[in-house]
Amino acid sequence: EVVLTQSPGTVSLSPGERATLSCRASQSIISSSLVWYQQKPGQAPRLLIYGTSTRATGVPDRFSGSGSGTDFTLTIDRLEPDDFAVYYCQQYGDSPPYNFGQGTKVEIK
């Protein structure tokens, strides 16, 4: 079973700054299985990036994903007020259970 560990737990940034979120897997996973979601309070999660680096439809290019093996990163350039949320990584499609990381909260400084 793959365990995903996200860091930091919370990051405080100002609009316009860059956010760098980490997701580390307990064992190597295929790049096509690493997914990122965004969740705002009271809402269902929203698909953000899949296959490590492919943005979902409608996702601004300020969001980018990278990584391979066990280390993956979500980068948000030029943070906008709408970007302050919780971000989850998930390994999906490689081997079940398709676990999520515990989430990183991006909050306004």
Added chain:
Amino acid sequence: QVQLQQWGAGLLKPSETLSLTCGVYGGSFNSFYWTWVRQIPGKGLEWIGEINERGDTDSSPSLGSRVTISADTSRTHFSLRLSSVTAADTAAYYCVRGRRDRRALSCSLRGCTYAYSYYMDVWGEGTTVTVSS
């Protein structure tokens, strides 16, 4: 555009069985993985399990035999049953569409090279289930 609408009892007593159903509207049931995810209040997301159009299921070992995921014969709804609930099962439960696509990039006599797309892209609005005596 496909939408997922879910319903089910929101208040249960310990030892009862949680039962939720999710309707798939505006899209095909085939070629997808119909999934349940839950979120304990203030906590992260937990993958519960899934079913595909052939009726094949998979579920999280942490929930063991308490989980049953099924789909109706018309392939327009799928359901979650979680038996013997406790307060630890209090959570928001989401039904979700999963995709695991494979696309051939190139093929030769030795075989094909594929691109894989794995993600969960359509979420229901969530149902809050509270377990309390």
